[in-house]
Every structure is written in C-alpha cells, then in structure tokens.
Amino acid sequence: MTMSNPGRGRILGIETSCDETAAAVVQRGTSVLSSVVSSQVDLHARYGGVVPEIASRAHVDVLVPVVAQAFVEAGLSEVSAGGESAIDAVAATYGPGLVGALLVGVSAAKTLALAWDVPFIAVNHLEAHLYAALLEDPDLEFPLVVLLVSGGHTMIVLMEGHGQYQVLGSTIDDAAGEAFDKVARYLGLGYPGGPAIDALSVHGDLEAIRFPRPMAGDGTYDFSFSGLKTAVVNHVRKHPEVTAADVAAGFQEAVVDVLVTKTQAAARSVGARGLCLGGGVAANSRLRERFLDVCLADGIRGFLPSRAMCTDNAAMVASTAWYRWQSDGPSPLDTGAHPNLGLS
Amino acid sequence: MMLILGITTSTSQVGCAIGGHEGVLGSVNSARGRRHAETLTPAIEFLCRQTRVELSEISAIAVDLGPGMFTGLRVGVAAGKALAYARRLPMIGVTSLDLVAFPLRHSPRRIVCALDAGRGELYHAAYRRSPGGVERLTEPVVASPEELAADLSARADEMLLVGDGALRYQSLFDSLRRVEMADVGEAYPLAGSLVQLAHARALREDWINPAELTPLYLRKPDAEINWTTRDGVSS
Numbered sequence: 161m162t163m164s165n166p167g168r169g170r171i172l173g174i175e176t177s178c179d180e181t182a183a184a185v186v187q188r189g190t191s192v193l194s195s196v197v198s199s200q201v202d203l204h205a206r207y208g209g210v211v212p213e214i215a216s217r218a219h220v221d222v223l224v225p226v227v228a229q230a231f232v233e234a235g236l237s238e239v240s241a242g243g244e245s246a247i248d249a250v251a252a253t254y255g256p257g258l259v260g261a262l263l264v265g266v267s268a269a270k271t272l273a274l275a276w277d278v279p280f281i282a283v284n285h286l287e288a289h290l291y292a293a294l295l296e297d298p299d300l301e302f303p304l305v306v307l308l309v310s311g312g313h314t315m316i317v318l319m320e321g322h323g324q325y326q327v328l329g330s331t332i333d334d335a336a337g338e339a340f341d342k343v344a345r346y347l348g349l350g351y352p353g354g355p356a357i358d359a360l361s362v363h364g365d366l367e368a369i370r371f372p373r374p375m376a377g378d379g380t381y382d383f384s385f386s387g388l389k390t391a392v393v394n395h396v397r398k399h400p401e402v403t404a405a406d407v408a409a410g411f412q413e414a415v416v417d418v419l420v421t422k423t424q425a426a427a428r429s430v431g432a433r434g435l436c437l438g439g440g441v442a443a444n445s446r447l448r449e450r451f452l453d454v455c456l457a458d459g460i461r462g463f464l465p466s467r468a469m470c471t472d473n474a475a476m477v478a479s480t481a482w483y484r485w486q487s488d489g490p491s492p493l494d495t496g497a498h499p500n501l502g503l504s
Numbered sequence: 505m506m507l508i509l510g511i512t513t514s515t516s517q518v519g520c521a522i523g524g525h526e527g528v529l530g531s532v533n534s535a536r537g538r539r540h541a542e543t544l545t546p547a548i549e550f551l552c553r554q555t556r557v558e559l560s561e562i563s564a565i566a567v568d569l570g571p572g573m574f575t576g577l578r579v580g581v582a583a584g585k586a587l588a589y590a591r592r593l594p595m596i597g598v599t600s601l602d603l604v605a606f607p608l609r610h611s612p613r614r615i616v617c618a619l620d621a622g623r624g625e626l627y628h629a630a631y632r633r634s635p636g637g638v639e640r641l642t643e644p645v646v647a648s649p650e651e652l653a654a655d656l657s658a659r660a661d662e663m664l665l666v667g668d669g670a671l672r673y674q675s676l677f678d679s680l681r682r683v684e685m686a687d688v689g690e691a692y693p694l695a696g697s698l699v700q701l702a703h704a705r706a707l708r709e710d711w712i713n714p715a716e717l718t719p720l721y722l723r724k725p726d727a728e729i730n731w732t733t734r735d736g737v738s739s
Contacts, residue, residue, distance in 0.1 A: 213574065213725035220578050221718055224589045238590065243560070260575045263541050267579045268586040270545040275559055275590035493549060496542040 166485065167248035172272070173478025174227065174250070176219045176265030177257025177285045178312065179203075179210045182474035183223075183230035185247060189482030190298045194233035195468070195475040198222050205351045209341060210311075216260035223268050230474070238276070245276040249490070251481030254282040255501030256312070262497035270493050279490030281481040285472075286503045290319055291483070292469040292476040293436035300463055305432040307423040309447070310439030311337030311352075314419075316381045316426045317503060322483045325503045328426050329381025336415055337441045339385035343392050343411050347404050357408045358444050364409030366446075369395060369402065371414040373421075381426050388414060412446055420450045427460055435462045442470040506706055509551075509562045509587065510698035511544065513580030514572025514600040515619060515668055517692045518543045522555050522562070523699035530555035531696045540579040548583075559591060564711075566702030568693050569597040570720040571627040571644055572619060577719050585714050594711040596702040599720060603693035604667050605631040605638045606701055608686065613662045614641075616683075618669040621646050626669040627722060628652055637701065646722045649673035656680055666690050 169188035176182075184195040200218045204210050231238055236246040252269030255262060266282070273280035290306050304319040305328075314337075315330035334342070337354055344353025349360065371391050374384045392411055396402060427435050435455055441447065448464050455462030469476065505524055512519045518540050521531035532547040552559060567584035570577045588595045601617040608615050608631075615631040615638065625646050631638040649669070653676045656663060665677055666686035677683050 207727050211725055211727035214727060216574070216578060217719075217721070217725065220582055220585075223582065224585050225715060228589065260578065263575060264578055264582045267541045267544065268582045270541075271548070271583040271586040272590050274545055274549060275587050493545040494542045496539065 169482060170247045171249045171251050171281070171478040171481050172227070172230065172247045173283070173474040173481060174223070174252040174265045174269045175288070175472055175474040175477045176223065176261050177253045177255070178261060178472060179215045180472040181219050181222045181226050182472060183227040184474035184478050185230055185234040185236065186295075186475050186478035186482065189479045190295060192295070192475045193236070194230045195473055196226050196229045196233060197468070197473050198226050201352060208345050208351045210258070212258045212260055215258060216264060219261055219264040223264060227272070245278055247276070247278060249273070249279045249281050249481065249485060250276070251281040251283050251477055253285045253288065253477050254495055255285060255498030257285055257499060259497050259499040262499065266495065266497050270495065274493065279485070280493060280495070281485050282491035282495045283477045283480045283484065284501055284503065286313065287325070288476040288480045289438040290317060290325070291480040292438050292465045293463045295476060295479040296465050296469055297463045300436065300461070301433045303430055303432050304434040304436060305423065305427040305430060306436045306438055307419060307451075308438045309336045309419060309441035311335055311341065313439060314383050314385070316423055318426070318430050318432070323487050327503055329383070329422065331383040331385060333384050333386040336383070336385055336419065337439070339388055339415060340441065342389045346389065346393060347407060349404070349408075354441055354444060357412055358446065360405050361409040361412045361446065364403065364405030364407070366409040366413040368406040369410035371395070371410050373414055373418050376418050376421060381422050383418060383422070385415065412444070416444070416447045416450050419447060420454055423451075424454045424458065428458065432460060435460050437464050438470060440471045443467040506563050506703065507557060507561055508564045508566050508596070508699045508702050508706060509548070510566040510695045510702055511580040511584050512568035512600070512603065512693045512695045512698055513540045513544060514568045514570045514577045515692050516573070516576070518547065518576075519693070519695035520544065520548050520551050521695035521699045522551060522557050523696065524703060528696040528699055529557065531694070533694065535692075538573070538576060540576040544579060544583055559587070562591065562593065564594050564596060564702065564706050566596040566598060566698050567717070568600050568603060568698060569717070570600050571621065571646070571722045572600050573622065574721065581717070581719050585717065588714045595714045595717050596705050596710065597712050597717050598698055598701050599644060600693045601627065601629040601644050602638070602640060602701065603697045604690070605640075606697040607690060607694070608664060608666060609633050609638045611664050613664040613684070614659070616656065616663050616665045618652060618665065618667040620669040620672050621723075624648065626652055626673070628669070636704065644720065644722060649676050653677055653680065656683055668692060
C-alpha cells in the first residue's frame with residue numbers, strides 16, 4: 161500500500177476542467193458529505209458555447225467560496241481548534257479539459273494541500289466520470305462497460321477493475337454533446353443544446369424523420385457525429401415545412417440509436433456484468449430510457465447515475481482520488497495541467 | 505511579528521518571497537518559461553523550509569494582481585486566495601507595474617513601466633519617486649508600443665523605461681532622446697518587492713477582502729470583444 165496516512169479517508173475534491181466550478185467532500189470514496197457545483201452556463205449562453213477565457217476568470221472568482229460552501233454543507237470546519245485539518249487529502253482534476261480552467265483548480269488544490277499539510281491527488285476527469293456510477297452504486301461488479309458521453313467526449317470504456325481501463329471505441333470527430341449543441345443552435349434553441357433538444361423532442365415524432373446512423377453496423381465501437389448536423393441542415397432546407405420538434409426528436413433518436421447499439425454490442429463482446437452511463441449527455445431522457453431497455457433485454461445489471469452525478473461535479477473527483485491514493489499514493493506538488501490527458 | 509508571503513506570476517517569471525519588518529527573509533524566482541503551476545507550489549514549500557518559517561507563522565498573503573499574462577496570473581492569484589482561505593489570512597493585492605517601478609525608486613527620473621501584453625501590445629503606467637517608494641502618476645492601460653513611443657517623445661522630462669515589454673520593443677524607444685532603458689535584471693516584477701510594498705500596507709491594515717480580490721486584466725475576453733463588435737456596441 162503506497163497510501164500515506166489515510167486518516168478517516170476524507171477527501172476534498174475540486175473540479176474546474178470546463179465551465180462548472182465544483183467542490184465536494186467525500187469519505188472513503190463512497191460517502192458524499194457534500195457536493196457543490198457553481199455552473200457558469202449563464203455566462204456562456206449568449207456565445208452558444210463555452211468561452212475558455214470567461215470560464216477561467218469565473219473559476220478564479222468563485223472557487224474559494226465554492227470550497228467554503230462544501231465544508232459548510234459537510235458540517236465541517238476546515239481546521240479544528242487544535243489546528244488539525246478536517247480533511248485527509250485534497251484532489252483536483254488535472255486533465256483533460258481547458259488548460260486555463262484546469263490550472264486554477266490544480267493551483268488552488270495544491271496550495272490548500274500545502275497549507276493544511278495533507279497530500280495532493282491529481283485526478284483524470286475521464287476516470288472521474290467512470291467513477292460517478294460506482295460512487296452511487298458501489299456494488300457494481302467488474303467487468304463494467306461505461307458509455308461516457310459529454311460535450312467534450314464520447315467513448316465506450318471497458319473497466320476490468322479499479323484503475324484498469326480499455327477504451328473500446330470513441331468519436332472520430334465531434335462529441336455527442338457537441339452535436340446536440342450545434343443542432344440546437346441551428347434550430348434556434350439556445351445553449352446548452354442537450355436539455356433544449358431533449359425537452360423539445362417530447363413534442364415531436366421520433367419516427368417522422370429518419371436521419372442517418374453514422375458508422376452504425378461497421379463492426380467498430382467508434383462514432384462520428386459531425387455529418388449529422390449537415391444532414392439536419394439539408395433536410396430542413398429541402399423540407400422547410402417540418403416542425404422543429406420532429407427534427408429534434410429525429411436527430412436525438414439517431415444519436416441515441418448509435419450510442420446504444422454500439423454500447424450493447426461492446427457489452428456483449430466482452431461479457432460485461434454491468435453497464436453504466438456517464439457524462440453530461442447521460443442526463444438525456446431518451447438515452448436513459450433506451451439504455452435501460454438494453455440492460456433489461458440482455459439481462460445485464462445497468463446503472464444510471466443521477467443527473468447531478470452525470471454532469472461535471474467534484475464528488476466524482478474526490479471519489480476517484482480515494483482509489484488513486486490507494487494504488488498510486490499522492491501526486492507531486494509540481495503537477496501541472498494536462499489538457500489532452502487520455503485514459504490508460 | 506508580521507510575516508508576509510508574496511506571490512508573483514503575472515509575467516513569464518514565477519516568484520515567491522517571505523518578508524516582514526526585517527525586510528526580505530527569502531525569495532525564490534524562476535525564469536524558466538511558462539510553467540507557473542508546476543513551479544509555484546514546490547517553490548513556496550522550498551521557501552518555507554529554507555527560511556525556517558512555517559505557513560502557520562505567516563500573517564498575510566500578498567499577490568501580484570497583474571496586469572500580465574492571464575493564465576500565469578491566475579495561477580498565482582488562485583494559489584494566494586487558497587492560502588488566505590486555508591489559513592484565514594488577510595490579503596494584499598499589488599499591481600505588477602508597481603512592482604517593476606519599486607526597485608527604481610531612487611531614480612530622479614520619471615519611471616515608465618511597460619510589460620509585455622502579447623498581441624503586439626503593452627501594459628504601461630508612469631511613476632515618480634516618493635518618500636519610501638514610488639507614486640503612480642497614470643492608471644495602468646493597455647496600448648500599442650507605437651502609442652507609448654509617441655507619448656514619451658512628446659514629454660520634456662527625463663525618463664527611465666523599464667519592463668519586459670519595453671525590452672521587447674526596444675528598437676521603437678532607442679531613438680527617443682530623453683528615454684534611458686533599464687536592463688533585463690529590472691524587467692520583471694519581483695516577489696521581494698511585493699513583500700516590501702505589502703508590508704507597508706499591512707502596517708496600515710490596508711487589506712483587501714479575499715472574496716473581492718480579482719486579477720487586473722485590463723482586457724476583455726476575446727469572445728466578449730467579438731460580441732460587442734457584432735452588436736455594434738462599443739465598450
């Protein structure tokens with residue numbers, strides 16, 4: 161065991177990889193004492209996407225208040241009267257993500273660790289998304305197949321044990337969440353596009369327009385979503401009479417269909433015992449519905465994290481840090497940000 | 505005894521220092537490129553060990569507020585805010601240009617500080633010596649080197665031009681008759697200057713609420729600039 165004195169195993173997690181400033185206190189990887197998320201969605205909405213410089217500025221301004229709130233909600237005071245720190249380690253996401261945004265969290269977390277004389281643990285954001293499901297359902301058994309879908313990532317990951325991953329497939333161009341944002345912008349639905357399309361689709365007929373299923377049935381677990389937006393634009397040009405609700409429903413069905421079909425095939429091929437969703441797009445109601453259908457049909461235990469745990473949060477960071485601390489020990493204080501960090 | 509920890513990361517250099525009424529007890533400075541986050545935390549740890557000062561003995565945190573390189577600047581401000589929060593300490597913020605002017609406080613000339621703002625621009629402000637330090641005469645602004653050169657050429661007083669921005673565009677200023685260039689050793693804000701300036705303010709209890717401390721950017725984010733242009737609104 162490389163772990164330095166784990167104490168109560170109480171970890172403060174910090175997440176600033178994109179446009180959410182988040183802090184959480186999690187005990188021994190599974191017991192969430194608090195999880196605070198300050199979303200910047202209103203700051204970015206008028207630009208139709210996350211503006212890195214605006215995100216970084218907001219992180220600097222709100223990070224400390226968010227951390228302080230995480231202590232309040234956990235019912236802890238940072239340092240006891242005797243000078244003892246209430247937490248046993250500080251963790252932060254160090255990649256992948258926006259470099260300027262990541263640096264704010266990494267710099268603050270390392271400094272907090274130094275000031276409280278506790279270890280610092282650097283956490284991979286993708287790994288944290290994988291752990292979001294385990295955090296809420298610790299009884300999930302390996303091997304586990306996770307479909308990770310967000311504005312920045314789309315991948316199918318095989319998790320054979322703690323810290324053991326194999327990326328079975330990923331997007332070759334746009335992430336699924338990006339496709340939602342682009343189509344929503346085209347339809348004039350605003351930002352973020354995922355929830356807008358999800359809400360509008362309820363009023364549409366998902367079979368009215370059949371958009372292409374890119375790369376479906378090609379035998380790989382890879383995705384491509386950049387062509388779908390073009391297909392939507394071309395269809396609306398040819399059929400100006402279509403309703404936005406039918407377009408949204410048809411588009412969403414095409415994305416969900418490819419995601420679910422490929423995840424099902426991957427789970428079958430590796431003999432997965434569990435199937436999980438992760439990432440912001442995992443909050444999509446149609447995806448959740450279809451995903452559960454697959455689990456039921458194949459007799460695989462499925463787990464859908466709560467919507468709060470799908471989107472970026474720091475509880476999943478603090479939870480991941482607990483397992484990383486046990487396997488790898490603390491991270492050095494000269495850790496920087498790794499914007500293109502992958503899963504390995 | 506009042507001990508202050510100062511952090512400066514607004515330029516390509518990274519620095520931290522501890523000082524108090526005895527002056528600067530120790531400082532660490534690195535000029536090895538843009539590795540602010542990698543360098544700063546170990547530098548603070550090293551500084552504390554070498555000066556034999558525990559973080560628990562520090563009574564205030566001073567940070568360089570910029571203007572400067574946004575990403576580097578935020579590394580230091582985020583670290584400073586985190587330290588102040590963790591140890592419940594008051595903060596002091598000092599402008600990067602003030603830090604560059606301070607070591608030249610014995611010069612009788614008008615001191616013009618110009619730091620590299622990237623994109624072919626400079627951040628600059630002018631100073632004159634005053635008892636115990638320098639007095640800022642103009643508000644920090646962002647401008648082109650050509651504009652600054654034109655400003656300086658119109659002045660009748662003797663000037664000392666300093667800063668990494670001044671050095672970068674030195675050819676524009678060399679021909680100006682009343683302008684002398686300071687050298688590269690004086691071109692960057694130093695953490696030692698920061699703790700000295702901050703100590704004077706700390707004695708006056710001139711604190712800034714950590715929640716209100718925010719970097720001095722002087723420039724809007726790119727997207728906001730584009731947005732205002734698109735709307736036909738000037739800022």
